[in-house]
Amino acid sequence: LMQLGIPLNFIGFMYREIRQGVTDLEQMFDLLAEPAEIVDAPNAGKLSVQGGSVRFEDVQFSYDPDRQILKGISFEIPAGKTVAVVGPSGAGKSTLSRLLFRFYDVTSGRITIDGQDIRDVTQESLRSAIGMVPQDTVLFNDSIFYNIRYGRPDADADEVREAARQARIAHFVEGLPNGYDTPVGERGLKLSGGEKQRVAIARTILKSPPILILDEATSALDTNTEREIQAELDRVAEGRTTMVIAHRLSTVVNADEIIVLEKGRIAERGSHAELIEKGGLYATMWARQREADEAEARLARVKAED
Numbered sequence: 001l002m003q004l005g006i007p008l009n010f011i012g013f014m015y016r017e018i019r020q021g022v023t024d025l026e027q028m029f030d031l032l033a034e035p036a037e038i039v040d041a042p043n044a045g046k047l048s049v050q051g052g053s054v055r056f057e058d059v060q061f062s063y064d065p066d067r068q069i070l071k072g073i074s075f076e077i078p079a080g081k082t083v084a085v086v087g088p089s090g091a092g093k094s095t096l097s098r099l100l101f102r103f104y105d106v107t108s109g110r111i112t113i114d115g116q117d118i119r120d121v122t123q124e125s126l127r128s129a130i131g132m133v134p135q136d137t138v139l140f141n142d143s144i145f146y147n148i149r150y151g152r153p154d155a156d157a158d159e160v161r162e163a164a165r166q167a168r169i170a171h172f173v174e175g176l177p178n179g180y181d182t183p184v185g186e187r188g189l190k191l192s193g194g195e196k197q198r199v200a201i202a203r204t205i206l207k208s209p210p211i212l213i214l215d216e217a218t219s220a221l222d223t224n225t226e227r228e229i230q231a232e233l234d235r236v237a238e239g240r241t242t243m244v245i246a247h248r249l250s251t252v253v254n255a256d257e258i259i260v261l262e263k264g265r266i267a268e269r270g271s272h273a274e275l276i277e278k279g280g281l282y283a284t285m286w287a288r289q290r291e292a293d294e295a296e297a298r299l300a301r302v303k304a305e306d
């Protein structure tokens, strides 16, 4: 639901609305498109994207008034560059991506794209400029074709097939008895984590947004699949302003800047080499990750010998 842009408290709100009987279906869909707490400013214009440079300026945020999650975050992703956000679980990494997509508004400070405060532009224009490859892709109970074309509903069949090819899922789909018409989702063919990610990548290729949020999968992919998907994501990110929310460190080495978030503050920032040199939190996390990777590789070798 998060990924559809429907905060949980909104469900409660909708439930009360329905109970009161004041909401007919049409209104309900209007509400779904525009969550109650986030509304367009009365004079909101369209976001005008030049290069797509993103700035967080002293951003503070809390979901609940009594618990501050982000405590003054400032950074910039210059147009076309990649910034990776890393840090311990619960540090607030995914919250940054939710704020950029404007699922929530900042409590103080501001977020701008090419100098425009994202609260001053329409949500529609904001969201059409940003592509999101989430941790867990939501598939609709519909055909694979529909699920890919969702990235740009006016795309034609050739464009959908081309996006699938670039996301390296065309081969798989074309091998199915019903090809692109195969139903997927809860009631259809169950796709693996990697296949779902490729559907999300194909959607994003179709949408071709200037700004990209990659919220990395924490687990679930084997090493080879992960490496392949990473290569595809790198290709999609080329030339786009990209924020990578990284749960594993192996994928951030080439980022233009790495931001290390800890308890809602930026603890360290710099390139991979600079942060290793510094010998702080990032260097510790990196060493730990390497140990884990080596242990995994040893285990794989032992298994292969059996």
Ligand code: ATP
Residues within 6 Å of the ligand: 063, 064, 069, 087, 088, 089, 090, 091, 092, 093, 094, 095, 096, 247
């Ligand atoms: P992880 O690496 O485990 O995904 P993260 O750094 O991405 O963690 P966030 O998802 O940004 O962390 O969450 C930061 C904090 O905000 C957490 O303590 C979490 O419990 C809290 N939080 C997240 N979403 C909500 C919500 N909808 N309502 C209240 N608190 C929330």
